[in-house]
Amino acid sequence: MGRLPVWPPLGSGFVAFGSLFAWSAWKLSVALFEPGGYTAPEPLPLAVDEHVAAMGAGAVWRAASA
Structure with missing residues (x-):
């Protein structure tokens, strides 16, 4: 069995x-x-805090995966 592709x-x-x-x-x-x-x-x-925190989490996740 070979290596799996990385892209998925x-x-x-x-x-x-x-x-x-x-x-x-x-x-x-x-x-x-x-x-x-x-x-x-x-x-x-609360809505502002929630959505700003989620946007921050998405940006951090993007930076970590680069």
């Missing part, structure tokens, strides 16, 4: 951190600007 785990990691960062950035903008009268289910300071 790297590709899944790229998708995972990209999704984490992008989803949190989208949710943060929705929580801050409240389009169409939307209100976040959690209090605004």
